[in-house]
Amino acid sequence: MWCCARDLGRLMGRTLGRKGLAKLDADQHQELPIRSHGAVQDTLMLSESGAYAMLLYHYHPENRHLRQWLTHEVVPAMRC
Numbered sequence: 001m002w003c004c005a006r007d008l009g010r011l012m013g014r015t016l017g018r019k020g021l022a023k024l025d026a027d028q029h030q031e032l033p034i035r036s037h038g039a040v041q042d043t044l045m046l047s048e049s050g051a052y053a054m055l056l057y058h059y060h061p062e063n064r065h066l067r068q069w070l071t072h073e074v075v076p077a078m079r080c
Helices: 005-012 048-057 061-079
Strands: 002-004 029-036 039-047
Touching: 002 005, 002 048, 005 039, 005 048, 005 061, 039 048, 048 061
Parallel strands: none
Antiparallel strands: 002 039, 029 039
């Protein structure tokens, strides 16, 4: 599973840019060309483990519901 770093950052209430991803391993993030609004843009994507790592590195109690939603609903639904 891969997710957009910008979208996860919005859910977390912060910006997840390249500088913030320095803590991740190389296999936990990559830039992929994604078509958006008629144009192809390089988009920073996070692997499942990279998304979990960002939630741990940027721990805030108010993100508890986001962590639970991702781990209990989103990821299991995608694995079906």
